[in-house]
Each structure stands twice: as structure tokens, then as C-alpha cells.
Amino acid sequence: MNAAPEPFLLLEPETAPRLEAVPALLPTAEPVRWLRSPTLAGAAILGIGIPVLWALWLVSALFDRWGTLGWAGLAILVCGIGLICVGIGRELRGLSALRRVDQLRVEFASGEAGRVQRAARRWLQGLPQHSEILPALAAADTPEAVLALLRSGPSQALQDATEVLGRAAALQSVAIVAATPLPAMDVLTVGWCGVRLIRQVAALHGMRPGVMGTLSLLQKTALAAATVAATEIAVNAATHAMVSHPLLRHLAGDVAGAGVAARRMIVLARAAAVACSPILRG
Amino acid sequence: MVATILSAGRLATDMLQLRSTIRIGITGLARAGKTALLTSLAANLLAVSAGRPALPAVSDRLRGRRLRVSIAPAAASNIPRFDVASHVAALAADPPRWPARTTAVSMLALDVDVPREGLLAPLGPQRRRLEFLDYPGEWLLDLPLLGQSFADWSEMTLRRLETLNSSEIARPFLGFVRGLPLGVQADEALTLTGHRLYAELLRRMRDEAGLAFLQPGRFLMPPPGAPPPWTEFFPLPGRSPLADLMQVRFNAYADAVRRDLMSPMFGDLDGLVVLADLLSALHQGPASFADARSALAAAADALRWDRSWTDWLAAFARLKLPPQAIRRVAFAATKADHIAARQRGNLIALMRRLTHVPDGSAKSAVFAIASVRCTEDVVETLAGRPVSAVRGRIIGEPRPARYYPGEVPDGVPDDLFWQHRFLALPDFEPMRLPEAGRGGIPQLGLDALIAFLLTEILG
Numbered sequence: 031m032n033a034a035p036e037p038f039l040l041l042e043p044e045t046a047p048r049l050e051a052v053p054a055l056l057p058t059a060e061p062v063r064w065l066r067s068p069t070l071a072g073a074a075i076l077g078i079g080i081p082v083l084w085a086l087w088l089v090s091a092l093f094d095r096w097g098t099l100g101w102a103g104l105a106i107l108v109c110g111i112g113l114i115c116v117g118i119g120r121e122l123r124g125l126s127a128l129r130r131v132d133q134l135r136v137e138f139a140s141g142e143a144g145r146v147q148r149a150a151r152r153w154l155q156g157l158p159q160h161s162e163i164l165p166a167l168a169a170a171d172t173p174e175a176v177l178a179l180l181r182s183g184p185s186q187a188l189q190d191a192t193e194v195l196g197r198a199a200a201l202q203s204v205a206i207v208a209a210t211p212l213p214a215m216d217v218l219t220v221g222w223c224g225v226r227l228i229r230q231v232a233a234l235h236g237m238r239p240g241v242m243g244t245l246s247l248l249q250k251t252a253l254a255a256a257t258v259a260a261t262e263i264a265v266n267a268a269t270h271a272m273v274s275h276p277l278l279r280h281l282a283g284d285v286a287g288a289g290v291a292a293r294r295m296i297v298l299a300r301a302a303a304v305a306c307s308p309i310l311r312g
Numbered sequence: 313m314v315a316t317i318l319s320a321g322r323l324a325t326d327m328l329q330l331r332s333t334i335r336i337g338i339t340g341l342a343r344a345g346k347t348a349l350l351t352s353l354a355a356n357l358l359a360v361s362a363g364r365p366a367l368p369a370v371s372d373r374l375r376g377r378r379l380r381v382s383i384a385p386a387a388a389s390n391i392p393r394f395d396v397a398s399h400v401a402a403l404a405a406d407p408p409r410w411p412a413r414t415t416a417v418s419m420l421a422l423d424v425d426v427p428r429e430g431l432l433a434p435l436g437p438q439r440r441r442l443e444f445l446d447y448p449g450e451w452l453l454d455l456p457l458l459g460q461s462f463a464d465w466s467e468m469t470l471r472r473l474e475t476l477n478s479s480e481i482a483r484p485f486l487g488f489v490r491g492l493p494l495g496v497q498a499d500e501a502l503t504l505t506g507h508r509l510y511a512e513l514l515r516r517m518r519d520e521a522g523l524a525f526l527q528p529g530r531f532l533m534p535p536p537g538a539p540p541p542w543t544e545f546f547p548l549p550g551r552s553p554l555a556d557l558m559q560v561r562f563n564a565y566a567d568a569v570r571r572d573l574m575s576p577m578f579g580d581l582d583g584l585v586v587l588a589d590l591l592s593a594l595h596q597g598p599a600s601f602a603d604a605r606s607a608l609a610a611a612a613d614a615l616r617w618d619r620s621w622t623d624w625l626a627a628f629a630r631l632k633l634p635p636q637a638i639r640r641v642a643f644a645a646t647k648a649d650h651i652a653a654r655q656r657g658n659l660i661a662l663m664r665r666l667t668h669v670p671d672g673s674a675k676s677a678v679f680a681i682a683s684v685r686c687t688e689d690v691v692e693t694l695a696g697r698p699v700s701a702v703r704g705r706i707i708g709e710p711r712p713a714r715y716y717p718g719e720v721p722d723g724v725p726d727d728l729f730w731q732h733r734f735l736a737l738p739d740f741e742p743m744r745l746p747e748a749g750r751g752g753i754p755q756l757g758l759d760a761l762i763a764f765l766l767t768e769i770l771g
Contacts, residue, residue, distance in 0.1 A: 035699045037718040037735040040692070042703075045710040048406070049688060049703075049743045051754035139362045141750045310380075 124243025134308035146173040156236030160184040185309040191234055196299030199227040200292035207291050220291050228302045235306035250305035333441045337578050339611050340587030341524045342449030345646040347411040350420050350446050351399040352683040352753045357381045359752030366752025369759035373770040377427040384421035384441055394420035394446050400749035408742050416536055420444040426769045438769050450529035454569040455614035462559040466547035481516045485509040498557040510546035522596035525607035583640040583765050590645045594734045641676040642761050643667040649682035649756050650737050652700035653689050656680040661722040677764050681757035686740035704740040
């Protein structure tokens with residue numbers, strides 16, 4: 031049997047820097063890439079390519095028929111495509127504004143004073159009405175102080191303004207439900223009110239979402255609804271339980287009356303504010 | 313029907329959104345590493361919250377979900393906050409500093425949000441507050457005092473002092489106590505002399521004999537501020553006016569322990585972490601090892617492990633829920649980075665042999681951890697034989713050291729083991745903290761311990 035080795039404590043001859051930990055690698059999920067789907071790629075090519083070819087063929091045919099007609103057709107085509115491009119640009123800008131919210135959240139959670147400070151300035155660029163806190167922001171030297179400043183300043187003001195929007199939308203929805211002659215129309219009218227309210231809240235937070243941006247915002251709002259629900263218990267747990275997920279309720283086509291619709295608007299405004307704000311409330 | 317189910321689900325969600333508290337007790341003798349554990353736990357959970365891979369075992373359990381952790385606001389609590397930032401700053405400094413000895417109680421409270429998985433995801437995150445208490449390790453052994461009378465404690469203490477191996481240390485105090493006349497009056501001068509001799513005895517037992525089972529703990533580590541008169545007593549058997557005075561002061565001391573330590577934390581625990589520096593005990597010898605073992609057992613026995621019918625009755629009388637029983641216990645051998653990887657299995661086996669859960673109802677697990685990692689594993693060739701060792705820098709020494717303390721036994725050490733040397737643990741400096749602590753604190757095994765403690769919320 032081998033004897034255990036003698037204990038030892040040996041100093042190495044050379045000095046060495048302080049030890050560094052080997053960084054751990056987290057397993058990351060393979061991101062889903064829609065463009066890798068042949069079906070979607072084919073549909074996109076056909077959906078865009080065929081109308082473009084058809085338009086070019088039409089303009090070419092118009093030129094063959096009569097030069098003036100051809101120029102008029104080309105002008106219409108360029109004008110239409112230009113407007114579509116402007117629309118796409120706005121959509122992309124709206125979507126990037128939404129994505130910036132997620133980026134700002136990551137920056138605010140980094141705990142690094144410099145990153146948090148820069149992120150705060152970037153957020154306030156989109157909210158010029160709150161630029162008066164910039165001097166105080168410059169003096170705040172810790173991430174906690176910067177976040178506290180944002181919470182008590184712009185975030186609180188946005189929250190208050192959101193409440194006002196929610197209450198106004200609640201009153202409108204009560205009037206609309208009361209005035210709608212057919213109960214089936216409630217779904218459409220209250221749904222329209224809800225979408226408009228979400229866009230208003232987004233504009234309050236410095237965003238101008240287009241159609242795609244609004245759809246994305248609807249999705250984010252639906253996800254945020256569960257978080258917002260936590261703050262609603264004190265008001266009325268039973269009523270809240272019926273209304274805290276308005277989008278699902280719309281899809282189900284179930285509108286339970288003017289009071290419920292009003293309550294729904296207030297909750298919806300809060301959920302939309304949570305989706306639009308990079309400052310997470312506790 | 314669907315609407316009703318959704319409504320009920322939403323109502324249940326609202327109920328679940330309330331932030332419930334999970335209290336986790338940290339028990340460990342002095343220098344066992346409680347402050348380092350709490351600092352590392354907080355810093356690493358905050359780093360995970362910021363997206364850093366600080367706790368791989370916790371990240372595995374999250375399966376892609378994003379944990380949100382923040383330090384809970386102190387509100388109007390009368391317990392001081394555990395100062396995570398200053399402890400992390402000290403470890404991140406260059407040269408680094410270990411946290412100073414804890415001299416008072418402080419509370420670490422973390423708000424943790426864990427998103428639910430699968431069909432439950434729309435219900436929103438689980439919201440919990442984790443509470444931990446940091447306190448001087450010497451005070452842990454005050455907990456067993458709560459279940460003892462002054463007469464029993466005096467008898468037990470004096471019997472133990474008489475059987476000490478190093479009886480020379482105990483002679484002055486024992487001579488004083490045995491020399492007191494029957495029916496001695498309650499004289500303040502006698503009280504002060506007895507207390508001074510006993511406190512000095514405790515200090516020498518700790519510093520010279522390496523013993524740990526030393527009561528009362530505040531005699532060794534007094535709280536900040538002027539000591540109140542009830543802290544001046546000593547074990548005294550028999551009936552006399554002086555013994556009556558000692559008993560009154562002992563009871564006042566026990567009340568303070570109940571108020572300052574037991575009630576705020578140890579009275580209502582959900583989980584428990586038992587820390588033990590077994591490697592240092594192996595170095596100090598068989599008497600010290602046995603003493604540390606009995607000290608930990610006495611502290612564990614003083615905790616609430618199950619609920620009795622009297623607890624239910626008392627709770628109903630106060631219109632409150634009965635106190636929690638401990639559900640999870642993690643036994644952790646600390647400073648595991650001072651031995652090589654192949655010896656850590658032995659350290660876990662040794663810890664397992666030394667510990668037990670009193671009633672078996674709580675789930676338990678054993679770990680070998682280093683809350684703040686200081687070394688890396690290396691293989692040293694000694695007389696042509698490869699020996700697994702560790703490599704790190706000792707504080708104040710720029711040259712790295714290669715260290716092998718001796719073989720760690722995989723069970724309770726026998727006489728043969730004590731015939732061999734087991735080196736003292738050097739004071740290694742912590743590894744460099746990534747991003748000055750914002751990226752977490754390098755650790756060993758702590759991630760598995762946290763994942764075990766938080767199993768119920770991590771899923």
C-alpha cells in the first residue's frame with residue numbers, strides 16, 4: 031500500500047499576478063432564425079418579387095403603348111414604392127424604439143456606474159420634457175442613485191400621466207359601451223379604445239409605433255399584464271381577476287359591461303406603461 | 313367556462329404575486345465563513361440578475377429564464393443591513409482584504425423574482441424575499457442556553473472544565489469558584505472577579521487550546537457599546553445569594569439572546585445552512601475537532617426542527633400561523649479550495665458522517681464549498697510522485713504557493729490519522745473579482761448550495 035505523501039507548502043521562485051477565475055460559459059439556446067425557413071423565404075420572394083415584376087412589366091407595356099403613359103406609370107410606381115419605403119422606415123424606427131427599451135433595461139441592470147449613467151442620458155434624449163433632472167443626474171455617482179433619481183423623476187411623472195390617460199380612456203369606454211346599440215359592437219369599440227390607449231401611452235414614453243410596432247407593443251403589454259396585476263389587489267381582487275388580461279378577453283369576444291370595460295382601460299394603461307418603460311418597478 | 317377558469321387563474325395569480333419571505337439561517341462557529349458566504353451569495357445572485365454567468369448550477373436550473381434580484385429596502389427594520397457593497401469592495405481591492413470579524417447582528421434581505429415555466433408562465437414571476445442573518449459566530453452557542461436553567465448550565469460547564477486536557481488554564485477560575493464559602497453574599501466585587509476569571513478562561517480556551525464550545529458567546533465577542541450589568545456573571549453551582557444574582561443575570565442574558573438573535577431569525581426558519589471549517593479543526597487536533605463537533609450539534613439541537621401541538625395552540629391563541637419547521641438543510645464544509653479536487657469528495661463524506669437532521673423530516677444535502685475562491689488546482693511532482701495540490705497567493709506574499717495540507721479522511725478520524733501532520737490553512741488572497749465584483753465573486757460549490765436551497769422557486 032502506498033503511504034500518503036507528506037504535506038507541503040512550497041513557494042514558487044517567481045512572483046505572479048493575482049489569480050483570475052476561469053469565466054464560466056452558460057449554455058445558450060440556438061436562436062430561432064425565421065429566414066432559414068425555406069417556406070417563409072419562398073413566400074417572401076413570391077410576395078415581393080411577383081408584384082415588382084408585374085409592376086415593371088406594366089410600366090414597360092405602358093411605355094410600349096405611349097411614352098407619356100409610360101412616364102406617368104413610372105411616376106406612380108416610384109411614388110407608391112417611395113411611400114411604402116417611408117412606411118417601412120417608420121415601422122423599423124418604431125420597432126427599434128421598442129427594442130431600445132429592452133437594451134436600456136439591460137444597461138440599467140448592469141450595475142456599472144458609467145453604463146447606467148449613459149443609458150439614463152440616452153433614455154432622457156427621447157423625453158426632452160424631463161431634461162431638468164440632467165444636472166442632478168450628473169452629480170449622481172452610483173448606479174443606485176441614478177436609478178433612484180429616474181424612478182422619482184421621469185418614471186413617476188410618466189406613471190402619473192399614464193394614470194390620467196387610463197382614467198380618460200375608462201370614461202370614454204363607459205360612454206361607448208353605454209351608447210353602442212348592439213352588444214356585439216362592444217368588442218370592436220372597446221378594442222379600438224384599447225389599441226388607441228396603448229399607442230397614446232407609447233407616445234407618452236417617446237415612441238411612435240407603426241402597425242408592426244403596435245402589434246409588438248400589444249404582445250409586450252399582454253406579457254406585462256401579469257406583472258401589473260400584482261399592484262391591483264388592493265383595488266378589487268375579484269373585479270381585477272376578470273379584467274387584468276384584456277387582450278385575451280378581447281380575443282374571447284367577452285365584454286362584461288361598462289364598469290368592467292372602464293376597469294380594463296386603467297389596467298391596460300398600466301400594463302402598457304410597464305411595457306414601454308425601461309425602469310422596472312419593484 | 314373558459315372565462316371563469318381564466319378569472320380563477322388570474323385571482324390565484326394575484327394571490328401568488330404577494331412577496332412571501334423565505335428565511336434561511338446560517339449557523340457556523342467563529343471564522344467558519346458566514347460573512348464571506350453572505351457576501352458571495354448576494355454578489356453572485358446580483359450578477360446572475362445582470363446576466364453574468366456567476367452561478368452555473370443556478371443558471372442550469374433557470375433553463376433560460378431571467379432571474380431578477382435586488383437588495384430589499386430596509387424600511388423601518390431595527391436590524392442593521394448587511395453591507396454587501398463594502399464587503400465586495402474590500403474583496404475587489406488590490407491588494408484584497410477579507411471581511412473583518414463580525415461584531416454585531418446584521419440582516420441581508422434580497423428580493424428575488426423567478427419567472428414561471430411552461431403553462432404557468434402567464435401567471436407572472438414568483439416573488440420571494442430571502443432573508444439571512446449575519447452575526448458573530450461566537451454568539452451561535454448562546455442558542456443552547458435558551459433551553460437550559462442556570463443551575464444545569466453551571467453544573468455542565470464546571471464538569472467540562474474539570475475534565476479539560478489543559479487543566480492548567482482552568483485552575484484559577486475553578487479555584488475561585490470552589491473556594492467560595494457556602495451561602496456567599498451577592499457582592500459586586502466577587503461578581504466582577506468571578507466574571508473576569510471566567511472570561512479570561514474562555515479566551516485562553518479559544519486562543520491556546522483551540523476550543524470552540526465556549527459559552528456565553530458575548531463574553532468573547534461583546535456587542536458594541538458599554539456592557540450592561542447583566543452580562544457580568546459566571547457559572548456557580550449551589551444555592552446562595554450570589555448564585556441567585558448570577559441566575560437573575562443569566563436569565564436576563566437569555567432574554568437578550570431570545571430578543572436579538574432567536575426571535576428575529578432563528579425562531580422561524582424555512583432553510584438552514586450549517587457551515588463548518590473542518591480543515592482547520594483537522595489541523596488543531598482531536599480535542600479541538602471533537603469540541604467543534606459537539607458545539608455544532610448543540611447549536612443545531614437548539615433550533616426548531618418540527619412543529620408540536622403546543623406551537624399550534626400558542627399560535628391560535630395569538631391569532632397567528634404556527635411557526636415554520638425547517639424544510640431544507642445544507643451542510644457545508646468551507647474553505648474547500650484549500651484542498652485539491654480529488655480530496656473534496658473525502659471532505660463531503662467526512663461532513664456527511666458528522667452531521668444529521670434531528671427528525672429526518674427536512675431535506676438535507678452536503679457540500680464542500682469555497683464562498684470566495686482563492687486557489688486553482690495543480691499537480692505537484694514530489695519525489696517523482698504526482699500529488700494533487702492547490703496553488704494560490706498568500707496575503708502579503710507576491711510569489712504563489714503550492715499547498716497540500718495532508719490527506720483528508722473520508723470518515724471520523726481515527727487514532728492513526730492523528731499521528732500524521734495536517735498543515736494549518738494559509739491565508740490565501742481571493743482571486744481577482746470579475747468587473748470589480750459586478751460580475752460576481754469566484755466561488756466553488758456555492759452555486760450548487762444556492763440551487764439546493766432555492767429548489768422550490770427555481771423548479
